[in-house]
Amino acid sequence: MAEPAHxxxxxxxxxxxxxxxxxxxxxxxxxxxxxxxxxxxxxGVTPDTMQRVQSAIDALGFRRNDSARILRKGRTSSVGLxxxxxxxxxxxxxxxxxxxxxxxxxxxxxxxxSDEDPEREQELTLAFCARRVDGLVIVPTSFDHxxxxxxxxxxxxxxxxxxxxxxxxxxxxxxDNAGAVREGVAHLIGQGHRRIAFIGDQPRIHTASERLRGYxxxxxxxxxxxxxxxxxxGSTAPERVHAELSRMLDDPQPVTALFSGNNxxxxxxxxVLTASSxxxxxxxxxxxxxxxxxxxxxxxxxxxxxxxxxxxTELLFNRLEGETGPPRRVELRGRLIVRGSGExxx
Amino acid sequence: MAEPAHxxxxxxxxxxxxxxxxxxxxxxxxxxxxxxxxxxxxxGVTPDTMQRVQSAIDALGFRRNDSARILRKGRTSSVGLxxxxxxxxxxxxxxxxxxxxxxxxxxxxxxxxSDEDPEREQELTLAFCARRVDGLVIVPTSFDHxxxxxxxxxxxxxxxxxxxxxxxxxxxxxxDNAGAVREGVAHLIGQGHRRIAFIGDQPRIHTASERLRGYxxxxxxxxxxxxxxxxxxGSTAPERVHAELSRMLDDPQPVTALFSGNNxxxxxxxxVLTASSxxxxxxxxxxxxxxxxxxxxxxxxxxxxxxxxxxxTELLFNRLEGETGPPRRVELRGRLIVRGSGExxx
DNA sequence: CTGAAAGCGCTTACAG
DNA sequence: CTGAAAGCGCTTACAG
Numbered sequence: 192m193a194e195p196a197h198x199x200x201x202x203x204x205x206x207x208x209x210x211x212x213x214x215x216x217x218x219x220x221x222x223x224x225x226x227x228x229x230x231x232x233x234x235g236v237t238p239d240t241m242q243r244v245q246s247a248i249d250a251l252g253f254r255r256n257d258s259a260r261i262l263r264k265g266r267t268s269s270v271g272l273x274x275x276x277x278x279x280x281x282x283x284x285x286x287x288x289x290x291x292x293x294x295x296x297x298x299x300x301x302x303x304x305s306d307e308d309p310e311r312e313q314e315l316t317l318a319f320c321a322r323r324v325d326g327l328v329i330v331p332t333s334f335d336h337x338x339x340x341x342x343x344x345x346x347x348x349x350x351x352x353x354x355x356x357x358x359x360x361x362x363x364x365x366x367d368n369a370g371a372v373r374e375g376v377a378h379l380i381g382q383g384h385r386r387i388a389f390i391g392d393q394p395r396i397h398t399a400s401e402r403l404r405g406y407x408x409x410x411x412x413x414x415x416x417x418x419x420x421x422x423x424x425g426s427t428a429p430e431r432v433h434a435e436l437s438r439m440l441d442d443p444q445p446v447t448a449l450f451s452g453n454n455x456x457x458x459x460x461x462x463v464l465t466a467s468s469x470x471x472x473x474x475x476x477x478x479x480x481x482x483x484x485x486x487x488x489x490x491x492x493x494x495x496x497x498x499x500x501x502x503x504t505e506l507l508f509n510r511l512e513g514e515t516g517p518p519r520r521v522e523l524r525g526r527l528i529v530r531g532s533g534e535x536x537x
Numbered sequence: 538m539a540e541p542a543h544x545x546x547x548x549x550x551x552x553x554x555x556x557x558x559x560x561x562x563x564x565x566x567x568x569x570x571x572x573x574x575x576x577x578x579x580x581g582v583t584p585d586t587m588q589r590v591q592s593a594i595d596a597l598g599f600r601r602n603d604s605a606r607i608l609r610k611g612r613t614s615s616v617g618l619x620x621x622x623x624x625x626x627x628x629x630x631x632x633x634x635x636x637x638x639x640x641x642x643x644x645x646x647x648x649x650x651s652d653e654d655p656e657r658e659q660e661l662t663l664a665f666c667a668r669r670v671d672g673l674v675i676v677p678t679s680f681d682h683x684x685x686x687x688x689x690x691x692x693x694x695x696x697x698x699x700x701x702x703x704x705x706x707x708x709x710x711x712x713d714n715a716g717a718v719r720e721g722v723a724h725l726i727g728q729g730h731r732r733i734a735f736i737g738d739q740p741r742i743h744t745a746s747e748r749l750r751g752y753x754x755x756x757x758x759x760x761x762x763x764x765x766x767x768x769x770x771g772s773t774a775p776e777r778v779h780a781e782l783s784r785m786l787d788d789p790q791p792v793t794a795l796f797s798g799n800n801x802x803x804x805x806x807x808x809v810l811t812a813s814s815x816x817x818x819x820x821x822x823x824x825x826x827x828x829x830x831x832x833x834x835x836x837x838x839x840x841x842x843x844x845x846x847x848x849x850t851e852l853l854f855n856r857l858e859g860e861t862g863p864p865r866r867v868e869l870r871g872r873l874i875v876r877g878s879g880e881x882x883x
Numbered sequence: 884c885t886g887a888a889a890g891c892g893c894t895t896a897c898a899g
Numbered sequence: 900c901t902g903a904a905a906g907c908g909c910t911t912a913c914a915g
Contacts, residue, residue, distance in 0.1 A: 209691045211908055222886035227910065235884055252687030257667040258613065259908035262604050263891045269647075269668075278633030278843075280626050280826075287624030290650060299664060301615075302648045304636060318645060321603040322615075341598030345555045461830055480626075481827050484807055497624075557892055568902035573894065581900055605892035609907045 210251040219247040230255050261323070270507065271301040271319030273312055274330040278304075281454060281477060281496050282330065285352070288500030289328050296508050298325065307396075309333030320347055326507045328352055328500070334395070336361070348510040352503035354397040355520070362510070364503040364521045366494045368398050368476075371525025372405030375474040375492040376450055378527060380413050383537035384448040384472060388421040388439050390432060390460065391452025399424060402452050402476060421446050432459035440467060447537045448472035454479045457489065472535040476525075483530055490533025492525045499523060556597035565593040576601050607669070616853065617647040617665030619658055620676040624650075627800060627823060627842050628676065631698070634846030635674050642854050644671065653742075655679030666693055672853045674698055674846070680741070682707070694856040698849035700743040701866070708856070710849040710867045712840045714744050714822075717871025718751030721820040721838040722796055724873060726759050729883035730794040730818060734767040734785050736778060736806065737798025745770060748798050748822060767792050778805035786813060793883045794818035800825045803835065818881040822871075829876055836879025838871045845869060 212226045219226065221244060228236050229244040236244075247253075261267045270293045274282045290300050301319055305312035312332045316339065319327060326348035327339075336356045343349060343361070351363040379387050389406045392399035403424060410417050420442065423435040432455075439446045440463070449464075449471060451457040457475030464471050475482075478493035502521055558572045565572065567590060574582050575590040576599075582590075593599070607613045616639045620628045636646050647665050651658035658678045662685065665673060672694035673685075682702045689695060689707070697709040725733050735752045738745035749770060756763050766788065769781040778801075785792045786809070795810075795817060797803040803821030810817050821828075824839035848867055 209908095213908075216886095223908095224886050224910085225884090228885090231910090237884065240884080252690065254663070254667055254687070254691075256608075256669060256908055257664075258604055258607050258669050259891090260910070261891095262602075262608055262893085262908080263910040265891085267604065276633065277623075277636055278630045280629065283626065283629035283632075284624045286629075286648075287622065287650060290623055290648070294649075299647055299668070300649065301645055302632075302636070303640075303646065304633060317600070318603075321600055322645065323602060323604050341600070344598065345600075458827065461827070465830060479826070481804065481807070481825075481831070484811060485827070485830055486832055555892095559892075562902095569892095570894085570902050571900090574901090577894090583900065586900080602892055605907090606894070607907095608892080608909085609894040611907085 209256075210253045211256070212253070214251055215244065215247045215253050218251060219243045267323050267325055268297055269299045269301060269322070269324045270326050270328065270504070271303070271316065271322075271324040272328045273303050273305055273315050273319070275307055275332060276304045277302055280479065281494075284496040285330075285500035288497040289504045292501055292504035292508070296511075305330075305332045307332050307393075313338055317342075323347075325511055326350070328503050328507060329356075330354060331356060332396075333357065348507050350503045350507045350510070352499050360518045362503075362506055362518050362520070364499055364506060365523070366398075366499065367522045367524055368401035369405035369408065371492045371494070371527075372402045372450065372476065373409045374525065374527050375476070375490075375533070376406050376409040377413070378490070378529075378533055379448045379450065379472055379474055380409070380415070382448070382472060382534060385415055385537070386418070386421065386444065386446045386448070387415075388423075388436070388446040388449045389452065390423045390435055390449065390456050392424065392427050392456070394424040399452060406450060424452075427453065427455040427459070429459040429462070432456055433463055436460055436463045440469070440471065445469070446471070448474075448535075451475045453477050457491070461485065461489070470535050472533055472537070474527075474533040478528060482528075485532075487531035487535065490530045491528050493528050494525055495523065555602070556599045557602070558599070560597055561590065561593045561599050564597060565589045613669050613671055614643055615645045615647060615668070615670045616850070617649070617662065617668075617670040617673045618675075619649050619651055619661050619665070619673065621653055621678060622650045623648055625801075626825065627840075630842040631676075631846035634843040635850045638847055638850035638854065642857075651676075651678045653678050653739075659684055663688075669693075671857055672696070674849050674853060675702075676700060677702060678742075679703065694853050696849045696853045696856075698845050706864045708849075708852050708864050708866070710845055710852060711869070712744075712845065713868045713870055714747035715751035715754065717838045717840070717873075718748045718796065718822065719755045720871065720873050721822070721836075721879070722752050722755040723759070724836070724875075724879055725794045725796065725818055725820055726755070726761070728794070728818060728880060731761055731883070732764070732767065732790065732792045732794070733761075734769075734782070734792040734795045735798065736769045736781055736795065736802050738770065738773050738802070740770040745798060752796060770798075773799065773801040773805070775805040775808070778802055779809055782806055782809045786815070786817065791815070792817070794820075794881075797821045799823050803837070807831065807835070816881050818879055818883070820873075820879040824874060828874075831878075833877035833881065836876045837874050839874050840871055841869065 216223045216226045229241050272289050293300050303315040320342045329351050330353045334357045336359045355363040394400050451460050454477035475491045478491045482489040561572045562569045575587050618635050639646050649661040666688045675697050676699045680703045682705045701709040737749055740746050797806050800823035821837045824837045828835040
């Protein structure tokens with residue numbers, strides 16, 4: 192990064208311009224501490240003095256430098272949020288909820304996307320720690336969070352959300368993924384389906400493998416065999432989903448229903464199913480906008496991203512306010528929303 | 538907010554625990570400056586000394602406090618993003634693009650939602666300024682940005698995006714809203730429509746009034762009268778859109794086409810149109826996921842939120858790297874995407 | 884009611 | 900190659 196420009200007088204142009212409390216004190220003819228009192232609304236200043244200080248503040252365009260304040264005070268009143276992709280609707284709802292709660296506690300929010308890259312997650316998280324955020328809300332992507340141990344020991348609160356921490360014991364707020372999938376798959380079985388496909392995200396992602404587990408358990412409980420050709424885990428890129436689903440549909444013994452492992456898979460699958468001649472039942476994991484307007488409308492197992500974010504952030508601030516006790520794990524239930532696509536009977 | 542807990546020894550529990558460079562120096566038996574050199578990878582340290590310092594760092598779990606560093610250096614390597622709603626897909630795409638560019642310049646991102654409340658915009662923006670962000674990217678909602686003048690004078694770069702600044706001269710990256718609407722409305726006229734409705738956001742929002750202007754200009758240019766009953770500006774809450782559109786459709790002389798002023802209006806309108814017995818043409822402002830899967834698929838005038846964010850942030854960093862010159866205004870073109878709903882002829 | 888001194892944890896500018 | 904002193908802009912603890 193470029194350094195700030197300096198002018199010929201050798202003073203930093205950009206930041207040297209900024210008046211400080213010392214400048215205000217000099218102009219108002221008072222001590223530094225008096226300015227500090229006025230700026231922070233502390234009592235014990237004559238109305239007359241206060242007036243003089245305020246005039247100096249206005250004249251100079253002074254604004255307190257919170258970086259300096261933070262250094263002295265300890266608390267930064269900021270929270271870091273690390274997630275997979277700020278641009279994804281699921282995470283943006285979650286983010287907004289985190290923001291609202293943090294705001295209620297007077298905290299500002301740093302956000303960053305890990306892009307499902309463990310190294311990037313770590314880099315971001317530690318950068319937030321270096322800024323001394325009071326706490327972290329993390330949608331983790333890495334397999335080892337021991338890198339956070341010194342930070343946590345030093346007092347940075349952290350709550351994991353959507354997925355649990357790996358190799359450390361930490362607060363986590365999750366959806367009961369396996370349970371939610373069980374409900375969705377059982378629903379398909381209830382409609383008479385026997386050959387049910389499952390297309391999910393990369394198996395190394397905790398939620399993805401949990402959801403797969405829910406699928407397998409439900410099939411097994413119903414005494415239905417699972418042909419491994421019906422199961423596909425990997426990238427949620429549309430091309431891959433298209434290819435896999437097409438393969439399953441073109442089989443001489445095609446699947447008659449699909450459970451899709453997240454909203455990206457659902458959207459990609461919809462494009463294939465719309466083009467398909469044979470009706471195929473679909474239940475998707477995660478709700479999405481307009482699901483009710485498609486034909487057929489899409490049956491989903493919905494998570495509540497805002498609630499995940501809100502719950503996690505409340506937990507974070509409880510910790511910051513001194514709540515001790517062992518790490519907590521909160522599980523939220525998914526909710527089956529019946530709309531049509533999941534009720535296409537076999 | 539609660540103050541950090543203090544223990545009975547009177548030391549700050551949370552932050553007192555944190556080792557500093559001084560602690561590292563003491564443990565390694567070197568001077569403070571040597572630690573600083575090692576931490577920052579500066580040259581001129583014996584491998585042996587470096588080794589000793591590194592051991593001390595690891596043993597103590599030291600991480601440089603960037604708040605302190607920032608105070609001394611001037612630059613904070615952070616950017617503040619203020620927008621309407623982090624949870625809205627349009628803005629979350631924009632945010633992600635801002636994040637990517639900022640990351641490329643080594644900057645962290647503060648984000649905050651104004652919720653279309655001018656006071657909240659100002660509060661957030663000035664809070665970011667107090668943290669001494671290097672620059673601001675703002676989707677403005679207030680009618681007067683003179684509150685930013687001292688900050689800008691003091692060197693905080695700022696770029697407005699999606700909507701221009703009011704009452705100050707500042708860099709802005711916008712979509713040519715009126716132009717894009719003209720294209721969409723002309724398209725409807727081309728399909729034979731004469732009674733075309735326009736439902737938009739609150740008229741005090743710049744983009745909303747610009748889009749309305751585009752509608753009126755196109756109708757006028759085509760020599761078509763506009764019945765004021767066809768025009769409705771206000772909240773984009775689904776209930777209001779439902780009521781207004783229903784009113785227009787139930788009229789003895791109903792509208793035969795609708796231009797919807799943004800994605801929230803489009804979504805709300807779709808629910809009404811789906812239930813309508815008579816086919817009504819629709820062109821929406823802003824593209825949205827799955828628009829192509831609805832029946833009919835939805836014709837839109839698309840903006841590129843990621844490009845808006847990227848362009849604005851690039852401009853911001855150009856300024857931070859010393860580009861002077863008068864405020865710039867960049868206008869991006871909208872793009873008509875023909876999918877079906879806009880081609881329902883009269 | 885008011886203010887001078889010390890210190891938060893770093894970097895800068897300088898000297899050895 | 901190494902380090903002591905001063906300072907970034909505030910707040911804290913204390914004295915008057």
